[in-house]
Amino acid sequence: xxxxxxxxxxxxxxxxxxxxxxxxxxxxxxxxxxxxxxxxxxxxxxxxxxxxxxxxxxxxxxxxxxxxxxxxxxxxxxxxxxxxxxxxxxxxxxxxxxxxxxxxxxxxxxxxxxxxxxxxxxxxxxxxxxxxxxxxxxxxxxxxxxxxxxxxxxxxxxxxxxxxxxxxxxxxxxxxxxxxxxxxxxxxxxxxxxxxxxxxxxxxxxxxxxxxxxxxxxxxxxxxxxxxxxxxxxxxxxxxxxxxxxxxxxxxxxxxxxxxxxxxxxxxxxxxxxxxxxxxxxxxxxxxxxxxxxxxxxxxxxxxxxxxxxxxxxxxxxxxxxxxxxxxxxxxxxxxxxxxxxxxxxxxxxxxxxxxxxxxxxxxxxxxxxxxxxxxxxxxxxxxxxxxxxxxxxxxxxxxxxxxxxxxxxxxxxxxxxxxxxxxxxxxxxxxxxxxxxxxxxxxxxxxxxxxxxxxxxxxxxxxxxxxxxxxxxxxxxxxxxxxxxxxxxxxxxxxxxxxxxxxxxxxxxxxxxxxxxxxxxxxxxxxxxxxxxxxxxxxxxxxxxxxxxxxxxxxxxxxxxxxxxxxxxxxxxxxxxxxxxxxxxxxxxxxxxxxxxxxxxxxxxxxxxxxxx
Amino acid sequence: xxxxxxxxxxxxxxxxxxxxxxxxxxxxxxxxxxxxxxxxxxxxxxxxxxxxxxxxxxxxxxxxxxxxxxxxxxxx
Numbered sequence: 001x002x003x004x005x006x007x008x009x010x011x012x013x014x015x016x017x018x019x020x021x022x023x024x025x026x027x028x029x030x031x032x033x034x035x036x037x038x039x040x041x042x043x044x045x046x047x048x049x050x051x052x053x054x055x056x057x058x059x060x061x062x063x064x065x066x067x068x069x070x071x072x073x074x075x076x077x078x079x080x081x082x083x084x085x086x087x088x089x090x091x092x093x094x095x096x097x098x099x100x101x102x103x104x105x106x107x108x109x110x111x112x113x114x115x116x117x118x119x120x121x122x123x124x125x126x127x128x129x130x131x132x133x134x135x136x137x138x139x140x141x142x143x144x145x146x147x148x149x150x151x152x153x154x155x156x157x158x159x160x161x162x163x164x165x166x167x168x169x170x171x172x173x174x175x176x177x178x179x180x181x182x183x184x185x186x187x188x189x190x191x192x193x194x195x196x197x198x199x200x201x202x203x204x205x206x207x208x209x210x211x212x213x214x215x216x217x218x219x220x221x222x223x224x225x226x227x228x229x230x231x232x233x234x235x236x237x238x239x240x241x242x243x244x245x246x247x248x249x250x251x252x253x254x255x256x257x258x259x260x261x262x263x264x265x266x267x268x269x270x271x272x273x274x275x276x277x278x279x280x281x282x283x284x285x286x287x288x289x290x291x292x293x294x295x296x297x298x299x300x301x302x303x304x305x306x307x308x309x310x311x312x313x314x315x316x317x318x319x320x321x322x323x324x325x326x327x328x329x330x331x332x333x334x335x336x337x338x339x340x341x342x343x344x345x346x347x348x349x350x351x352x353x354x355x356x357x358x359x360x361x362x363x364x365x366x367x368x369x370x371x372x373x374x375x376x377x378x379x380x381x382x383x384x385x386x387x388x389x390x391x392x393x394x395x396x397x398x399x400x401x402x403x404x405x406x407x408x409x410x411x412x413x414x415x416x417x418x419x420x421x422x423x424x425x426x427x428x429x430x431x432x433x434x435x436x437x438x439x440x441x442x443x444x445x446x447x448x449x450x451x452x453x454x455x456x457x458x459x460x461x462x463x464x465x466x467x468x469x470x471x472x473x474x475x476x477x478x479x480x481x482x483x484x485x486x487x488x489x490x491x492x493x494x495x496x497x498x499x500x501x502x503x504x505x506x507x508x509x510x511x512x513x514x515x516x517x518x519x520x521x522x523x524x525x526x527x528x529x530x531x532x533x534x535x536x537x538x539x540x541x542x543x544x545x546x547x548x549x550x551x552x553x554x555x556x557x558x559x560x561x562x563x564x565x566x567x568x569x570x571x572x573x574x575x576x577x578x579x580x581x582x583x584x585x586x587x588x589x590x591x592x593x594x595x596x597x598x599x600x601x602x603x604x605x606x607x608x609x610x611x612x613x614x
Numbered sequence: 615x616x617x618x619x620x621x622x623x624x625x626x627x628x629x630x631x632x633x634x635x636x637x638x639x640x641x642x643x644x645x646x647x648x649x650x651x652x653x654x655x656x657x658x659x660x661x662x663x664x665x666x667x668x669x670x671x672x673x674x675x676x677x678x679x680x681x682x683x684x685x686x687x688x689x690x
Binding site for chain 2: 053054057058059063098101105108214215217218219220228231232271272273276277280281284
C-alpha cells in the first residue's frame with residue numbers, strides 16, 4: 001500500500017468510528033447535525049475541495065462534484081447518516097479500486113521484468129558495473145552465471161546455457177558457445193560469458209519488446225472505443241434524468257423531499273468508472289499474459305480481432321517447416337553413395353545457396369577445393385564445373401534437359417539434384433525441408449477451436465507443397481507462388497470469408513511484409529533478434545513455434561469474454577439500480593454499491609485476463 | 615505538414631474517467647493529430663504538428679490541468 005493509500009485508510013477508520021458513535025448515541029437534534037458533519041468532513045474534504053476547484057474550471061459533470069452534490073443533498077433533506085455513509089463507502093470503494101489497479105499494474109509489469117539493471121563492461125582491463133544505456137556497440141561485457149544478459153551481442157568466449165523463458169515462454173534452455181548470438185533479456189545459467197555488444201541498448205531486443213508492449217495500450221480495441229463513447233454520454237444523461245426526476249413528478253404529485261432523495265441516488269451512480277477502468281485493464285492483462293508466453297501483441301485492437309479469426313493462412317518455408325534443408329535420400333545410378341555425394345558437394349562447393357550448403361553438410365568431410373576448376377552457375381537450375389578434369393553438372397530437371405542428359409524422376413518428394421559426369425547420368429540426391437515438430441498439432445488445435453479453414457501458400461514445387469499440406473492436415477494449398485501471387489491469393493481468400501470473420505496470415509516476416517500488412521492480422525514468427533519481423537507484423541511470436549497461434553487465439557477469446565462480462569454486468573447493475581431508485585425501491589447505499597462495488601468486481605474479473613493456463 | 619509522435623509519462627493520474635476526458639479534450643486541440651492517454655501505463659502518446667510542437671504541448675498541459683489539476687505531464 002502506498003503512503004497515500006495508508007492515509008486514506010486512517011481517514012476511513014476514523015470516520016467509521018465517529019460515524020458509528022454518532023449513529024448509536026441518542027443526541028439532541030441540534031447536536032445531531034454537528035455529530036454527523038465531523039465524520040463527513042474527515043472523509044469528504046478532499047472530494048469537496050476537488051469539486052469546488054473543478055467547478056471553477058467549468059467541469060460540471062465531474063465525479064467529485066456529483067458525489068459532493070449527492071451527499072450535501074442528503075444532508076439538506078435531513079438524511080444525515082446517509083450523507084456520511086455514501087461518502088464513506090465511495091472512499092472505501094475508491095481505495096479498493098486504487099489498490100486493485102496498482103496491484104494489477106505491478107503484476108503486469110513484473111511479467112515483463114526483462115529490463116536489465118546493469119551491465120559489466122570491460123574497460124582498461126577492469127570490469128565496471130554500469131547502466132546498460134552507457135554501453136557502446138563494440139564494447140565487451142561479461143555475464144556471470146545467474147545474471148541477465150543486458151545487451152544483444154556475440155559470444156566471444158565461454159560456454160553456457162541461456163534461459164529464454166522470459167522472452168519466449170520456452171522453459172528449455174538454449175546452449176551457446178563462442179560465435180553464437182545472444183539476446184538481451186535472457187538469463188545466463190551456468191557459465192561465464194564474454195560478449196561483444198552488437199546493438200545499443202535502445203535498439204536491443206529488450207527495449208523493442210518493452211516499447212511494443214507498453215505502447216500497445218495506445219491502439220484501442222473497438223470495445224474500448226465503445227466505452228469511451230458511452231462514457232461521454234452516460235454522465236450527462238444520468239444527471240439530466242436526475243434533474244427531471246427531482247422536478248417533474250413533484251410538480252404533479254408533490255412530496256418534493258422524496259423525489260429529490262430519489263434524484264440524489266442517480267447522482268451517486270453517475271460515474272462510468274467500472275467500465276472505463278476494467279475494459280482497458282482486461283486488454284492490457286491479456287496482452288501482458290500473452291507476452292509472458294512469447295506472444296507479443298501490438299495493440300488491444302489486434303487482440304480483439306484475433307478472436308474472430310476464421311481463416312488462417314500460413315507461409316510454408318520457415319513457418320510450418322524449419323526452413324533448413326537436409327539431404328534425405330542419395331540414389332546413385334552408376335557409382336557408390338559416397339562418390340555421388342562427394343561429387344555433388346565438390347560441384348557446389350563455391351555456392352552459398354541453402355541447397356549447396358546442405359550438400360556440403362551431408363558430405364561432412366573437408367573438401368579439397370583445388371580439385372575443382374572453372375565453375376559456371378545457372379540461376380534456378382544448378383552448376384556446371386570441372387572436377388578432377390572431368391565435366392560435372394549438378395542441377396534440376398531443366399539443367400539435365402539442357403545439357404542433353406537423360407534422367408529419371410525420384411519417388412521421394414523434395415528438391416532433386418541430378419548429377420552428370422562427362423554427359424552420363426550418375427544419379428540424384430534429394431533434399432527436403434523438415435516440418436516443425438508442433439506444426440501438425442497446431443493445425444489440429446486450430447480446427448478444434450473452430451477455425452474454418454487453414455491454407456498454406458508456398459513458392460515451392462507442387463508435389464513438395466502438397467505432401468507437406470497433407471502431412472499436416474492443412475485444408476488448402478497453393479504452390480509455385482511468387483511473392484505477388486501470395487498477396488493475390490490472400491486477397492481472394494479475404495473476399496471468400498464472411499464479413500465478420502477475420503483472416504490471419506502467418507509468416508516469418510522476412511520477405512512477406514506485403515502479405516502481412518494485407519491480411520486482417522499479420523503474425524510474424526521467429527522474431528528473436530529480427531527487427532524486420534517486429535516492424536511488419538501486428539502480432540509477433542518470439543520463437544518459431546506454430547503452436548503459439550492457437551494459444552494466442554485462446555487468449556484473445558478469453559479476453560473478449562471477460563470484456564463482455566464486465567460490460568454486461570456493469571450496465572445491468574447500473575440500469576437496475578437506476579430503475580429501482582426511480583421507483584423508490586433502492587436507497588443510496590445500494591447506489592454506492594452499484595458505483596464502486598461494480599468497479600472493484602469488474603477490476604477483479606479483468607485480472608483474470610492476465611492468467612494464462614498452458 | 616510534418617508531424618511528430620512523442621510519449622510522455624504522466625504523474626498522479628488517479629482516475630480513469632479523467633484520463634478519458636483529458637484524451638477527448640486534447641484530441642480537439644488545433645494541431646493535434648492523434649492522442650491516446652493510458653490510465654494503466656500512465657502515459658500519453660501524442661502525434662502533433664512538428665513545427666508547432668512545443669506550443670501545442672503548452673496547450674495540452676493547460677488543458678490537462680483544467681480537467682485534472684493533480685496530474686502532471688513529465689517533460690523530461
